[in-house]
Amino acid sequence: MNILIVEDEYPAAERLMKRLQGVRPEHKILAVLEGVAEAADWFRDNPTPDLVFFDIRLADGTCFDLFEICDIPCPAIFCTAHDEYALEAFRSNGIAYLLKPVDETELAAAFDKLDRLRAPSAEEQKQAVRRAGLGDGYKTRLLISTSHRLRPVPIRDIACFQARDKGVLAHLNSGESYFVDFTLNELEAVLDPSDFFRISRALLPNINAIENADRNAGYWKIRVKTLDDEHPVSRQRVSAFKRWFSR
Numbered sequence: 001m002n003i004l005i006v007e008d009e010y011p012a013a014e015r016l017m018k019r020l021q022g023v024r025p026e027h028k029i030l031a032v033l034e035g036v037a038e039a040a041d042w043f044r045d046n047p048t049p050d051l052v053f054f055d056i057r058l059a060d061g062t063c064f065d066l067f068e069i070c071d072i073p074c075p076a077i078f079c080t081a082h083d084e085y086a087l088e089a090f091r092s093n094g095i096a097y098l099l100k101p102v103d104e105t106e107l108a109a110a111f112d113k114l115d116r117l118r119a120p121s122a123e124e125q126k127q128a129v130r131r132a133g134l135g136d137g138y139k140t141r142l143l144i145s146t147s148h149r150l151r152p153v154p155i156r157d158i159a160c161f162q163a164r165d166k167g168v169l170a171h172l173n174s175g176e177s178y179f180v181d182f183t184l185n186e187l188e189a190v191l192d193p194s195d196f197f198r199i200s201r202a203l204l205p206n207i208n209a210i211e212n213a214d215r216n217a218g219y220w221k222i223r224v225k226t227l228d229d230e231h232p233v234s235r236q237r238v239s240a241f242k243r244w245f246s247r
Helices: 010-023 036-045 063-069 086-090 104-118 122-132 184-190 235-245
Strands: 002-006 028-033 051-054 076-080 094-099 141-146 149-154 158-164 167-172 177-180 203-205 210-216 219-224 230-232
Touching: 002 010, 010 028, 010 104, 028 036, 036 063, 094 104, 104 235, 141 177, 158 184, 184 203, 203 219, 210 235, 219 235
Parallel strands: 002 028, 002 051, 051 076, 076 094
Antiparallel strands: 141 149, 158 167, 158 203, 167 177, 210 219, 219 230
């Protein structure tokens, strides 16, 4: 998930980034912006982030001034020392209103709420199954486009699916990687859950491709063959992941 922070007090921004690292280490901080004018320029020149953290009172106005001059369709979490703006915050794409200093437990709860809001509905999952032509079963192979050719790849030959800015990559056990015409939400709905588990917003690994899972600095990471880096398991998914991985 790509996150933008709008906060005019750098120590507060640093504390928030530290909290984010503790709660969702897999997420990426795009930028820290100090005011309305700077944020307006950023939104005009960049793709919409997945989530924005707003301090309410900024050096050149309030964050609500930004909503007046920019289209901000993404969800927002408001972090402030003032409690009188809650109603206006929830009218402005707000999913949480956190008082400073931001508590890590409350921050984690805000992300859990966002996950629930973003999770595919039962109807969306049914549509994904229909789109994949599965009837009542799980997908057993995937058509991958390579240049001018369609290549059928057995699902068992795919080590993991990874969200990238341009879409979703299928990483094959052979070391090859290809973009596929599915979102991770759609894949999660059509793949056998005994073989694939969504460890985060960005990664859906095959259990047979996980080389190891280690706990380090308070959170779990896995290593998937064909990928160079370790990948963190979202904290709210750790218990379910351990049950799945130890079956």
